[in-house]
Amino acid sequence: xxxxxxxxxxxxxxxxxxxxxxxxxxxxxxxxxxxxxxxxxxxxxxxxxxxxxxxxxxxxxxxxxxxxxxxxxxxxxxxxxxxxxxxxxxxxxxxxxxxxxxxxxxxxxxxxxxxxxxxxxxxxxxxxxxxxxxxxxxxxxxxxxxxxxxxxxxxxxxxxxxxxxxxxxxxxxxxxxxxxxxxxxxxxxxxxxxxxxxxxxxxxxxxxxxxxxxxxxxxxxxxxxxxxxxxxxxxxxxxxxxxxxxxxxxxxxxxxxxxxxxxxxxxxxxxxxxxxxxxxxxxxxxxxxxxxxxxxxxxxxxxxxxxxxxxxxxxxxxxxxxxxxxxxxxxxxxxxx
Amino acid sequence: xxxxxxxxxxxxxxxxxxxxxxxxxxxxxxxxxxxxxxxxxxxxxxxxxxxxxxxxxxxxxxxxxxxxxxxxxxxxxxxxxxxxxxxxxxxxxxxxxxxxxxxxxxxxxxxxxxxxxxxxxxxxxxxxxxxxxxxxxxxxxxxxxxxxxxxxxxxxxxxxxxxxxxxxxxxxxxxxxxxxxxxxxxxxxxxxxxxxxxxxxxxxxxxxxxxxxxxxxxxxxxxxxxxxxxxxxxxxxxxxxxxxxxxxxxxxxxxxxxxxxxxxxxxxxxxxxxxxxxxxxxxxxxxxxxxxxxxxxxxxxxxxxxxxxxxxxxxxxxxxxx
Numbered sequence: 216x217x218x219x220x221x222x223x224x225x226x227x228x229x230x231x232x233x234x235x236x237x238x239x240x241x242x243x244x245x246x247x248x249x250x251x252x253x254x255x256x257x258x259x260x261x262x263x264x265x266x267x268x269x270x271x272x273x274x275x276x277x278x279x280x281x282x283x284x285x286x287x288x289x290x291x292x293x294x295x296x297x298x299x300x301x302x303x304x305x306x307x308x309x310x311x312x313x314x315x316x317x318x319x320x321x322x323x324x325x326x327x328x329x330x331x332x333x334x335x336x337x338x339x340x341x342x343x344x345x346x347x348x349x350x351x352x353x354x355x356x357x358x359x360x361x362x363x364x365x366x367x368x369x370x371x372x373x374x375x376x377x378x379x380x381x382x383x384x385x386x387x388x389x390x391x392x393x394x395x396x397x398x399x400x401x402x403x404x405x406x407x408x409x410x411x412x413x414x415x416x417x418x419x420x421x422x423x424x425x426x427x428x429x430x431x432x433x434x435x436x437x438x439x440x441x442x443x444x445x446x447x448x449x450x451x452x453x454x455x456x457x458x459x460x461x462x463x464x465x466x467x468x469x470x471x472x473x474x475x476x477x478x479x480x481x482x483x484x485x486x487x488x489x490x491x492x493x494x495x496x497x498x499x500x501x502x503x504x505x506x507x508x509x510x511x512x513x514x515x516x517x518x519x520x521x522x523x524x525x526x527x528x529x530x531x532x533x534x535x536x537x538x539x540x541x542x543x544x545x546x547x548x549x550x551x552x
Numbered sequence: 553x554x555x556x557x558x559x560x561x562x563x564x565x566x567x568x569x570x571x572x573x574x575x576x577x578x579x580x581x582x583x584x585x586x587x588x589x590x591x592x593x594x595x596x597x598x599x600x601x602x603x604x605x606x607x608x609x610x611x612x613x614x615x616x617x618x619x620x621x622x623x624x625x626x627x628x629x630x631x632x633x634x635x636x637x638x639x640x641x642x643x644x645x646x647x648x649x650x651x652x653x654x655x656x657x658x659x660x661x662x663x664x665x666x667x668x669x670x671x672x673x674x675x676x677x678x679x680x681x682x683x684x685x686x687x688x689x690x691x692x693x694x695x696x697x698x699x700x701x702x703x704x705x706x707x708x709x710x711x712x713x714x715x716x717x718x719x720x721x722x723x724x725x726x727x728x729x730x731x732x733x734x735x736x737x738x739x740x741x742x743x744x745x746x747x748x749x750x751x752x753x754x755x756x757x758x759x760x761x762x763x764x765x766x767x768x769x770x771x772x773x774x775x776x777x778x779x780x781x782x783x784x785x786x787x788x789x790x791x792x793x794x795x796x797x798x799x800x801x802x803x804x805x806x807x808x809x810x811x812x813x814x815x816x817x818x819x820x821x822x823x824x825x826x827x828x829x830x831x832x833x834x835x836x837x838x839x840x841x842x843x844x845x846x847x848x849x850x851x852x853x854x855x856x857x858x859x860x861x862x863x864x865x866x867x868x869x870x871x872x873x874x
Contacts, residue, residue: 307776307777307778308776310773310775311776311777312776315775318767318770318771318774320767323766323767324767324768324770324771325768326789326790327768327864327865327866328789328864329786337775338776341775341776341777369866371866382771385775386774
């Protein structure tokens with residue numbers, strides 16, 4: 216049996232604003248197995264959220280558009296659907312029932328004039344009319360640790376952490392096969408973060424839901440994920456198991472990320488940040504998109520866009536230096552004029 | 553909630569004192585002698601002097617004002633100088649006509665404005681949106697009296713069953729609430745409705761545009777809620793507060809008597825009565841009328857504020873606290 220749940224092939228997403236093209240996602244390939252937790256890491260503007268919205272079929276159009284590639288979703292009944300090429304009705308059926316999403320900011324992601332109970336049961340009413348939605352909503356509330364008596368209360372009566380748990384309850388109410396968590400803990404206090412992550416882990420085990428965990432927090436990834444994909448300027452530049460990426464880091468950008476977090480073992484005076492800024496998505500650099508910030512960059516990096524280079528069965532990266540190709544070896548170091 | 557309403561009603565008192573003082577001062581300073589007005593042109597100077605003394609017009613300004621307030625508190629609004637009839641009865645007998653016209657024009661305004669506003673917002677920058685926005689601008693900027701006159705010339709004159717003015721009574725409820733014929737109310741209602749529709753439509757559009765960009769709308773979409781339900785259930789209920797505010801304000805204005813429109817269509821409402829009374833310097837009517845309008849306006853506003861609590865639970869919590 217094929218146990219691939221999600222198969223993203225060569226996905227490109229662009230936003231067009233006033234004739235200017237923003238290339239948010241530039242040909243990413245990603246596979247997700249049933250029950251797997253994949254971490255998607257990257258700086259702000261790397262295209263993580265856009266990727267997530269593309270999987271939900273929620274890219275705001277206009278201005279956004281999937282310009283290339285497909286997102287194949289195979290559900291438990293072995294029905295294959297390409298989310299990029301499917302009618303609206305089928306998309307509505309998948310959203311919230313097969314794939315659901317937890318959003319970044321719990322403070323603004325709940326409808327302020329609707330009781331939280333109604334918000335949880337809404338999805339169930341749409342997708343599982345045979346289920347008693349109110350009972351299910353109450354179960355979900357208890358599951359995320361909120362007393363079911365608070366069913367009729369409104370979002371403003373809850374704290375940030377509780378709101379995030381309500382959002383998780385909404386996302387899980389129809390027991391989806393894939394849960395996309397877009398920085399689920401970024402807006403929360405550290406203590407609440409740990410609570411929410413533990414809860415998500417428990418729920419994952421209970422429902423065997425596959426998860427796409429989007430974050431820029433490498434600690435969160437280490438705590439929750441099986442596999443990791445590092446995104447930079449709309450591309451996945453390194454992918455592997457948690458062990459591959461954390462213990463056998465290859466791409467200079469990924470190394471830079473790890474160097475940017477303080478280590479408890481080493482005595483360090485200063486952290487080593489990655490110099491420069493995320494490139495402007497309307498004007499991406501040629502060749503390897505990381506070359507202007509890369510300390511190992513050579514002239515070849517400016518001309519050749521690196522391909523996926525497999526280090527082992529589970530681990531690949533996109534870097535000419537790691538690849539060790541002749542063009543890289545023979546070209547000169549870029550000198551900063 | 554109860555204590556909130558009580559506080560708001562209490563706040564009505566200073567408003568009414570302020571309004572009454574202002575109107576009284578203006579009427580006091582305006583030229584014309586009420587005594588000669590009451591007695592007519594034939595009266596001798598002696599008769600007028602005697603009448604002035606009788607009416608208390610020789611008392612100091614503040615004493616006169618105090619006397620008015622004292623009588624008002626007792627529920628005595630005085631007699632009209634012109635008809636000699638009780639002012640309160642005169643105003644209240646016309647008020648239902650104004651209410652009918654207000655309701656009719658608000659039905660037209662809301663019926664046009666809210667659906668167009670929603671469509672314009674969901675299809676921002678489309679042709680529909682542009683046309684609707686231009687029409688709304690036209691509605692807001694068109695003077696009521698001019699539109700009224702155009703409608704009379706263009707529709708009432710050629711069409712038989714639509715009168716050029718006045719109120720034709722179809723039937724009467726409870727003795728004094730008169731239901732007008734459709735023909736006689738349609739033009740004044742359209743005249744008043746277009747202005748209000750323009751304002752309400754623009755508010756609906758901008759409020760909806762702001763709401764559809766919110767994160768919770770995306771959450772609703774992510775649940776698999778269809779676009780229609782997203783707009784109707786999630787977006788509209790959040791966009792409602794500013795819409796209800798402008799609808800309430802418009803309602804208040806119109807209830808106070810749509811002065812120009814009522815005059816153009818000779819509609820027997822409070823607004824036209826006020827205009828007539830100002831023309832004849834019928835001081836008791838003008839003062840009582842303005843106080844009446846101010847009260848109606850504030851009461852409508854209070855009603856709108858209470859309505860907020862039913863739209864937004866956060867505001868309800870706020871009221872309970874206060």
